[in-house]
Amino acid sequence: MANASRIFRVNAPDVVSETIDGETVIIHLFKGLYYNLNPLGSYVWTQVEAGATQAEVRERLAQQYANFGEAEATSVAQLFEKIVAEELVVEAECADAGAEPPAIATPPETFEAPVLYKYADMQDMLALDPIHDVDEAGWPSLPPEAVEASKTF
């Protein structure tokens, strides 16, 4: 909870997101990863997009849900930790005055712990390790076994 007053912003341009009907899809373009958030996670995301701190989100949820206690607060804190760890958001230097208003005005009717689903099955399409080996003309090359493997495309 030490960082509950920090303000974050979406890690653009590496990260793009869209919230539709109370669920959010997030893509980390550079890492080749993608995610989605369940309705409460999506609510938290839109609040973060709008410049809300973790403390402010917690306060809003406490007002919304009579049963919002320590366990619920912990689940929200864990979501903050996760989206920071995944580099989906980065700390903002100051509140973004031009931030988009939240796409979800109110949280879901019932509290269901926020969930971040993460998918790594597209990473194989990217060369995540830097390409440094080039020939004299500047062209990168692959070992012969890789060229053979490409026949299975």
Next chain:
Amino acid sequence: MPWLRELFAATCGLGEMARDVCSNIFGVDVMVSTTPIEPLPEVRREVTEALRYGEALERTFERAANAVGGVEVRDFAIAGCAIRLRFAGSAAIAKMTPGIAHLAITAAEAPSLTPDLTPDLTIDIWDGASTGVEVPPAPWRDDPNAYGAHGEVRGYDETRVSIAFNMFFDALSFLDRDRDYAAFYVRDVAAIPFWETAAPLRVLLHWWLSGRGLHFTHAAMVGIEAGGALLVGKGGSGKSTTALACLDSDLRYVSDDYCLLSGCLLSGAPEPRAYSLYSSAKIRPGNTHLPHLLPLAYNQEREPDEKPFVLLHEHFPEKLAPSLPVKAILVPHVTGQPDTQIAPTKATAALLALAPSTIFQLPGGDTAQFQEMAALVRAVPCYSIALGTDLAQIPRAIATLLEQVVS
């Protein structure tokens, strides 16, 4: 391409392979990567350097053409855009045109498109082996951080110039957007793989067409005249089999793997529309549902590990539709049960099936492309289709749905 990351790790001398494992986040099993990914250092290069390189490529092409007896021209109408391929000699033509042959235009069909007029995009294509003329050395050759995840050259102003090197068959793609000029060089035409013949020039077409509001999209499309269903999902999800199963029905076929989508946001089009791009249909190894297509494969004399592909315009010309409006989005999944069923699904389910497999396939995926796909799933009703083993049910189920949504 599970081997790809191992490949690059090996190329770069990295000992530890990246691995995907199942992990648990807030009680849910999810795919998690263990790969530590360091951001590439920022690179800035002067665009004038790339423009000079483009001019050098153009001069090199002319030398290559002169070396083999001149330029061969082939014109194509792709989603309403006139695209001219200029070949140095004829060596590369048979490798680079079969997949788009159904979009070829001749002087008889389009008298206005003559060699004296400027097409919307010109692509110069040559190979080093047959012409004896190679491309000039890359100006970024001494920069260890020049290449990005798709072999794209980093650091230039991409609103003007895009460059990428395909390491699988040593091909260079160059696009100057302001001049609508592109170059495609391959070291040896004999090295062009079957998948490039089936779906040629993906990178260049993706880059250039996106500037026209036409998005290169990883999706199948079938339908009736009034509208079609876009089938979205990563490889193996069943979209290709579904599209090919529809060849035996009254449904028209636009694509089974890649199509072009006119976006609502950028183009301001009144409704999203999917356009035919390639007429090639690859048959996955082990696909036992479509045995009747195998004898029609274009690459009959293929290597054992090469996928057969069928040029549909040669065998089912009446089935091909140049474009259809998108009236439904279907997220397929294979059930193993006999019956096919369609049910509404969330727009986010469709976006998850569509966006990553499209964006990560080619260099240049960005916010605008993602926003277009989000606009699409917002605008069009989304469904899941549980694919049954009785293939005849699939086109019937899709046709029934389309008749409902277009009425």
